[in-house]
Amino acid sequence: MSESDLGRGEFLEWLKESIKSAYPGAKISDDEISFSISSKKSQYGDLGSSIAFRISGIMHAAPKEVAEKLAENAHKGRFISKLIPVNGYINALLDRKEYCAAVISRVVEEKEGYGSFRPERREKVIVEFPSVNPNKPWHIGHLRNALLGDSISRLHEFCGYSVEREDYIEELGLQMAVILWGLKHESKETGKKYDQFLGELYVRFNKEMEEKKAQGEVNALLKEMETTGSKEWETARELAERCVRAQYETAFAYGVYHDVLIWESDVLRARLLEKALAMLEEKGVTEKPEDGEFRDCIIIRPRRDGSGPVKVLIRSNGAPTYVAKDIAFHMWKLGIIKSEFLYKEFVEQPNSKYAYTTAELGKPMDFAGADSAINVIGSAQKYPQEILKNAIAEIGGASFSDKIRHLAYGEIELAEGSLSGRTGGWMGADRNYTADDLLSEMRKKATETIKDFDESAGNAEKEKIAGKVALSAIKFEFLKVDPEKKVIFDWLRALNFDSNSGPYCMYTYARASRILERAGSLHLEIKKGIFEKLELEEEFDIIKLISQAGDTVKRAQREMRPNVIADYALDLSIAFSRFYEKANVLNSGELMLPRILIVIAFRQTLYNMLWLLGIEAIGRM
Numbered sequence: 001m002s003e004s005d006l007g008r009g010e011f012l013e014w015l016k017e018s019i020k021s022a023y024p025g026a027k028i029s030d031d032e033i034s035f036s037i038s039s040k041k042s043q044y045g046d047l048g049s050s051i052a053f054r055i056s057g058i059m060h061a062a063p064k065e066v067a068e069k070l071a072e073n074a075h076k077g078r079f080i081s082k083l084i085p086v087n088g089y090i091n092a093l094l095d096r097k098e099y100c101a102a103v104i105s106r107v108v109e110e111k112e113g114y115g116s117f118r119p120e121r122r123e124k125v126i127v128e129f130p131s132v133n134p135n136k137p138w139h140i141g142h143l144r145n146a147l148l149g150d151s152i153s154r155l156h157e158f159c160g161y162s163v164e165r166e167d168y169i170e171e172l173g174l175q176m177a178v179i180l181w182g183l184k185h186e187s188k189e190t191g192k193k194y195d196q197f198l199g200e201l202y203v204r205f206n207k208e209m210e211e212k213k214a215q216g217e218v219n220a221l222l223k224e225m226e227t228t229g230s231k232e233w234e235t236a237r238e239l240a241e242r243c244v245r246a247q248y249e250t251a252f253a254y255g256v257y258h259d260v261l262i263w264e265s266d267v268l269r270a271r272l273l274e275k276a277l278a279m280l281e282e283k284g285v286t287e288k289p290e291d292g293e294f295r296d297c298i299i300i301r302p303r304r305d306g307s308g309p310v311k312v313l314i315r316s317n318g319a320p321t322y323v324a325k326d327i328a329f330h331m332w333k334l335g336i337i338k339s340e341f342l343y344k345e346f347v348e349q350p351n352s353k354y355a356y357t358t359a360e361l362g363k364p365m366d367f368a369g370a371d372s373a374i375n376v377i378g379s380a381q382k383y384p385q386e387i388l389k390n391a392i393a394e395i396g397g398a399s400f401s402d403k404i405r406h407l408a409y410g411e412i413e414l415a416e417g418s419l420s421g422r423t424g425g426w427m428g429a430d431r432n433y434t435a436d437d438l439l440s441e442m443r444k445k446a447t448e449t450i451k452d453f454d455e456s457a458g459n460a461e462k463e464k465i466a467g468k469v470a471l472s473a474i475k476f477e478f479l480k481v482d483p484e485k486k487v488i489f490d491w492l493r494a495l496n497f498d499s500n501s502g503p504y505c506m507y508t509y510a511r512a513s514r515i516l517e518r519a520g521s522l523h524l525e526i527k528k529g530i531f532e533k534l535e536l537e538e539e540f541d542i543i544k545l546i547s548q549a550g551d552t553v554k555r556a557q558r559e560m561r562p563n564v565i566a567d568y569a570l571d572l573s574i575a576f577s578r579f580y581e582k583a584n585v586l587n588s589g590e591l592m593l594p595r596i597l598i599v600i601a602f603r604q605t606l607y608n609m610l611w612l613l614g615i616e617a618i619g620r621m
Contacts, residue, residue: 005547006102007079007094008037011047014080015090018073019055023066026058039548044084045091046544052088063088078102096540100531100594103547107601108526115549115608119160123371126333127153130376131168134240135175136199138250138435141378144412144487146435147478147614149376150256151562152407154612159557164367165258167355168329170322171240172233172264177222178205179239180232181214195246196434198239223319228269237265248347248355250435254471255614258355260367261346266358267329270339273320276328277313279337285394286313298324300391311387323384327391334403335369336396343367372403374560379408379484407560412478412487414438442470442494446503449495450621465621469495469503472615476502479613480566500570502615505606508573508580512603513619515585519596531594538582539598542575546605553612562613569609576602 015033019026028051036051052067059066067085074083079102081095107114129149132142149165157163179198182205190197209218224232244261251257267273277298280286288298298314300323313324331337342362345354356365377385385406393401414433447466473494480500481487497503534540548568556564579602585595607617 005039005551006106007092007099007544007547008039008047008551010077010079011037011049011092014074014077014083014092015049015051015070018070019051021073022069023055023059026055028054028058039544041541041544042091044086044089045082046094047080047092049090049092050088052085052090056088094544096534097529097532099547100534100540100543101526101528103543104531104597104601105526107546107604108524108597111604112608112611114604115158115553117159117550117554122160122162124162124164124369125156126164126166126368126370126373127156128166128168128373128375131170132247133173133175134169134171134195134198134243134247135179135202136243137193137195138247139433140412140414140435140438140489143254143435143438143474144409144478145376145378146251146254146256147475148407148409148483148562150254150614151479151565151612152374152376152560154614155553155557155560155562155565158553158608158612164260164370166333166367167258167261168264169240169244169261170264170325171236172222172225172268173322174218174222175202176236176240177218177225178202178209180221180225180235181205181209181218193246193249193436195243195250196436198243219317223317226268226319228265233265237263245347248349252350253439254435254475255350255616257349257351257353259353260343260365261355261357262329262341263358264325266341266360267325267332268320269360270341272328272332272337272339273325275337276331277324279331279395280313280327280391283394285391300387309383311384323387326384327388330373330388330392330404331395333368333370333373334392334396334400336392336400339368340364341367370403372405374405374407376407376409379410382406382408405560407483409483410486412489414489415491438474438489439470442474442491443467445491445495446470446473449497449503461620465618468616468618469506469621472502472506472610474502475614476505476566479562480570482563483561499574502610502613505569505573505610506615506617507621508576509603509606509610509617510619510621511580512576512599512606515599516596516603517619518586519592522593522596524593524597524600526597530597533591534594535591536579536582538575538579539595542572542579542598542602545572545575546601549605549608552609556612565609565612569606569613572602572606572609576606 012034019028032054033051036049038048042048052063052070055066056063064087067088067090070090071083071085079095079099080092082093084091127149130142130145132138153163153165179202182201209215221232224230225236227233286298286300289295294310294312296316297312299310299312301310311323312321314320332339341358343356343365344359344362346357347355349355389401389404392404443466446469450462450466450469477489477494478487494501495503497507552564552568556562583595585592585599588595610617
């Protein structure tokens with residue numbers, strides 16, 4: 001599997017050896033050296049490093065002098081032909097003949113595995129997403145959560161992790177209590193998709209509850225719901241399961257799947273909360289004030305020094321808060337608390353795998369016990385996540401709390417307006433701004449856009465293509481932005497086939513596929529010297545970019561940023577378009593074979609990158 005860009009890897013080793021030889025007293029970490037390397041081409045070389053400036057500060061020498069000394073100590077490698085020190089920077093020239101052959105050979109050999117990793121130890125990571133309350137359809141904020149969770153899961157799988165996709169279902173919360181309160185007065189179904197039906201009821205019931213000042217009745221229902229085995233407990237679970245099944249129709253339409261659903265009621269049934277509270281009390285982390293604002297509550301202070309606002313774990317009426325249950329849940333995830341959950345099949349997914357669910361009756365299965373846990377949760381949940389990590393640190397130490405990672409994401413809006421599940425802002429005057437309606441609308445727009453692309457395609461084929469294009473447009477638009485930043489979704493930009501979009505990447509993939517289709521059957525042996533006569537800068541530029549797949553994937557996985565992959569996919573597509581315009585691949589004589597190999601390598605690399613974004617590349621458009 002790809003460890004890194006071959007030339008960059010050799011340059012890194014060169015620098016490490018040169019520093020060790022020329023400046024043995026300089027304590028420079030491998031990461032510092034690695035981060036100093038830039039793959040951007042300059043007039044002086046194909047790679048560059050600024051590490052001499054770091055060393056100059058330690059050794060009290062001029063950067064120019066340091067760079068020249070490091071270059072003198074380097075020896076010739078396989079892929080790097082020369083080091084050139086310029087004004088404190090160290091630049092490297094690649095041996096294009098050796099480098100191109102090695103990069104293309106690796107892609108052709110590894111195929112779908114190109115850019116992936118095989119670690120020494122296969123760690124297990126749990127990715128929790130999107131954990132939507134089971135009383136509404138997914139709006140586009142939930143969709144961003146789901147697409148981020150799916151891509152992060154794919155990145156970790158690609159990097160050799162064992163990934164468990166979990167969905168935590170909080171069916172005993174206040175929102176479900178509002179639904180139960182309202183259904184006491186009205187229960188007629190409308191025939192709409194069930195999550196849509198419940199969502200509309202919730203918005204109306206929530207307003208009626210406030211008008212009738214029925215908060216006390218709802219709170220009483222909430223307490224009954226959390227009484228194991230009560231009628232309200234069972235009704236909440238029944239309604240929630242119907243809602244989640246409807247939500248999963250949406251998930252499947254977007255190609256999002258799970259391994260297991262963990263239900264709040266089963267967490268309570270398994271007494272995880274009691275176990276967690278006992279451990280926290282034993283460590284002196286929790287308090288139960290006898291007077292004041294938090295009288296008879298069980299509270300936790302976020303920090304040992306008492307700074308930061310108090311967080312209630314158990315209310316004075318005995319009802320646990322979400323944070324309390326989340327702490328217990330994460331103790332289970334990391335194996336701090338053992339639980340004999342039972343599981344059964346919940347739904348067979350379009351990927352031919354079952355999503356399992358915790359249940360009162362079922363069989364034991366090997367879930368949880370993770371080396372790390374990633375929570376895809378909105379930026380507004382930063383403080384509760386801090387409480388969670390600090391509580392885990394008190395129980396298991398920093399080595400355990402460091403295993404919990406929060407992938408925070410910003411708001412998302414359509415150009416027409418913002419969304420809010422609580423107030424019903426996901427319901428527009430003309431259409432509902434749900435994930436379902438977003439996809440439906442995008443399919444219509446994609447169908448209209450591609451209708452003249454391939455006249456030989458039948459209606460069924462065009463409909464299939466439009467569906468794939470619509471998904472690529474939505475997913476790419478959601479994932480190309482840094483997770484913490486706000487996304488404003490724009491229809492025209494998302495469906496732009498000329499630049500900066502999923503459909504643009506899809507189109508360049510299809511163009512490469514058409515070249516290979518027209519080339520027919522060729523003997524594609526990569527013989528020595530096959531790339532010697534390549535003459536265009538565009539040829540070397542795209543090969544050099546292809547070589548960076550492994551480093552790009554590793555960075556995206558480490559930083560939990562799918563936008564890094566989206567940026568790279570765009571760069572690949574732009575580089576291929578430039579190559580396509582300059583190189584007449586199918587009519588280039590003796591250069592046809594090496595150029596066909598470049599097309600094959602590009603096509604495979606782009607396919608792998610789009611897969612990491614949950615986008616299925618297609619060969620015909």
